[in-house]
Amino acid sequence: MAAKVIIVGPAHPLRGGGMATFNERLAYAFQEEGDEVEIVTFSLQYPSFLFPGKSQYSNEPAPKGLSIKVLINSINPVSWWRAGNYIRKQKPDLVIFRFWLPFMGPALGTIARVVRRNRHSRILAITDNVVPHEKRPGDLTFTKYFLSSCHGFVTMSRSVQQDLEKFEPHKPSLYLPHPLYDNFGVEESKETACKALNLDPSIDYILFFGFIRAYKGLDLLLKAMADQRLEKQTSIKLIVAGEFYEDATPYHRLIEELGLGDRLILKADFIPNAEVRHYFCAADLVVQPYKHATQSGVTQVAYHFNKPMVVTKVGGLAELVPNGEVGYVVEPQPQAIAEAILNFYTSGDKAVLIQNIKKYKKHFSWSRFVEAIKKLADQVRTL
Numbered sequence: 001m002a003a004k005v006i007i008v009g010p011a012h013p014l015r016g017g018g019m020a021t022f023n024e025r026l027a028y029a030f031q032e033e034g035d036e037v038e039i040v041t042f043s044l045q046y047p048s049f050l051f052p053g054k055s056q057y058s059n060e061p062a063p064k065g066l067s068i069k070v071l072i073n074s075i076n077p078v079s080w081w082r083a084g085n086y087i088r089k090q091k092p093d094l095v096i097f098r099f100w101l102p103f104m105g106p107a108l109g110t111i112a113r114v115v116r117r118n119r120h121s122r123i124l125a126i127t128d129n130v131v132p133h134e135k136r137p138g139d140l141t142f143t144k145y146f147l148s149s150c151h152g153f154v155t156m157s158r159s160v161q162q163d164l165e166k167f168e169p170h171k172p173s174l175y176l177p178h179p180l181y182d183n184f185g186v187e188e189s190k191e192t193a194c195k196a197l198n199l200d201p202s203i204d205y206i207l208f209f210g211f212i213r214a215y216k217g218l219d220l221l222l223k224a225m226a227d228q229r230l231e232k233q234t235s236i237k238l239i240v241a242g243e244f245y246e247d248a249t250p251y252h253r254l255i256e257e258l259g260l261g262d263r264l265i266l267k268a269d270f271i272p273n274a275e276v277r278h279y280f281c282a283a284d285l286v287v288q289p290y291k292h293a294t295q296s297g298v299t300q301v302a303y304h305f306n307k308p309m310v311v312t313k314v315g316g317l318a319e320l321v322p323n324g325e326v327g328y329v330v331e332p333q334p335q336a337i338a339e340a341i342l343n344f345y346t347s348g349d350k351a352v353l354i355q356n357i358k359k360y361k362k363h364f365s366w367s368r369f370v371e372a373i374k375k376l377a378d379q380v381r382t383l
Contacts, residue, residue: 002034003374006087008111009098011041012062013070018210018297019128021273023098024063025183029366031065038067038090040083046103047075060272072107080107084114087121094377095121097150100128105142112149122377125150128295130163143167151380154373157295157316174376177320179369180361181301184276193281199265204236206341207283207307210298211245212268217289217312219254220334224289226258227338233345241267241279280305285344291332293317303361308353310340326357 007027010020023039030037062068071083087095095115097108112123125147132139144167147153152172155161161175194201212218218240224230225238238260244251248268255264271279280286286302286309293315300320302309309327311317323329328340344350 002036003030003093004036004090005030005038005094005096006090006092007037007039007096007098008072008083008087008108009039009041009096010045011039011066011068012060014042014045019098019100021181021183022178022297024066025179025181025366026096026369027066028063028183029179029370033367033370038069038092040069040071040087042072042074043070043079044073044075060274072111074104074107077106077110080110081114084111087111087115088118091118091120093120093122094374095123096373097123097125097146098128099125099130099146102132102136102139102142102146105144105146109142109146109149112146116149122380123149123151124154124373124377124380125152126154126156127160127164128156130155130160130167152376154376158319159315160295172376172379174372176369176372177364178295178297178300179366180304180364181297182304182366184273184280184301184304186277187305188277188281190282190284193278196275196278197282199282201282202235204233204345205239205265205283206236206285206287207279208238208240208242208287208289209271209279209301210242210296212240212242212248212251213245215291215293217291217332218251220291220312220332220337221287221289222251222254222258222260222264223334224337224341225260225263227334227342229342230338233342236341236345237263237265239265239267239279239283241271243270244268276301277305280307283307284350285310285341287337287341288312288317289332289337290314290317295320300364303357303364306354306357306361308344308350308357310337310344312337322356322360326353326360 007023009023011023014020027037027039073079115121147167154174154176156178191201208221286307288311290312295316309321311321311329312332313329318329321327330336330340
């Protein structure tokens with residue numbers, strides 16, 4: 001039976017990024033199952049002191065065929081009540097909140113409490129993080145406030161599942177791996193991708209993709225590139241594609257100190273959705289050198305484009321990348337990262353890894369994700 005579903009979280013006109021892209025793709029997935037779907041999103045997501053990027057808003061056209069209502073100002077309680085009342089009156093069968101930052105706890109927790117007054121809607125949260133990467137005063141209180149407003153939870157890594165159980169050990173919860181990001185277009189040849197980016201297709205490219213923050217370990221990858229064994233591989237270059245979400249000065253200083261200028265292509269800007277595939281298809285290998293993590297959408301973009309990966313043994317990254325089958329799982333250390341990159345280019349593993357990726361990624365379909373969410377919704381109580 002078709003359901004009425006409302007997703008609460010980032011979406012257009014906010015910039016794509018992982019969160020908005022995920023929510024929009026999830027909405028399409030529900031529509032593909034015959035459900036009626038709407039996204040309720042933010043007019044203001046972050047106050048300036050919490051947003052380190054250049055702009056929160058997208059210049060790209062709105063996604064076609066989706067109903068998106070802009071209602072929530074994260075720092076205006078009046079908007080929380082308005083959004084809550086709007087959703088309550090719609091009487092959706094299922095409301096799915098995205099929760100990733102304690103700061104959002106008061107807004108989202110208040111909206112959920114207002115919605116619950118209709119005694120009909122089942123409220124689930126997809127909890128990207130329960131314990132934040134960067135701690136601030138009030139985290140514990142805000143997180144508890146939001147989690148207590150929900151009927152059940154979905155986590156996309158087992159480490160987050162463990163964190164969640166410390167807060168809500170008795171409510172239904174489900175671990176569901178992050179589905180594929182298959183909305184960035186079809187795979188293209190390396191030659192075509194390099195032409196689009198004005199790169200030399202004869203070079204071996206490795207890719208670091210996404211917003212640059214301390215916990216993502218770009219400094220570890222830069223030091224790995226300076227490893228003498230990789231220095232000898234003169235055909236290997238690193239592409240860094242993503243906007244700095246912190247002071248870029250230490251990274252530029254490190255690049256200069258390590259003498260990486262000629263072996264680095266730095267695209268330090270937000271990458272529009274239409275350009276994402278060029279970067280992944282130009283690369284031979286995607287590297288995620290995170291120092292700590294929960295899960296990462298970059299993994300699922302790499303899967304979509306059949307790209308082997310190097311990931312570090314932190315959080316939920318290793319759960320999705322079987323070591324030696326679709327990529328390499330290593331310690332978050334420059335030497336270990338360098339060894340994995342070198343092994344990829346010298347072992348002859350590339351073709352086998354790609355074939356394994358094509359088989360393994362079938363586990364990450366959106367239809368499976370939606371089906372599992374609906375089953376969880378059937379388990380929860382609304383009162």
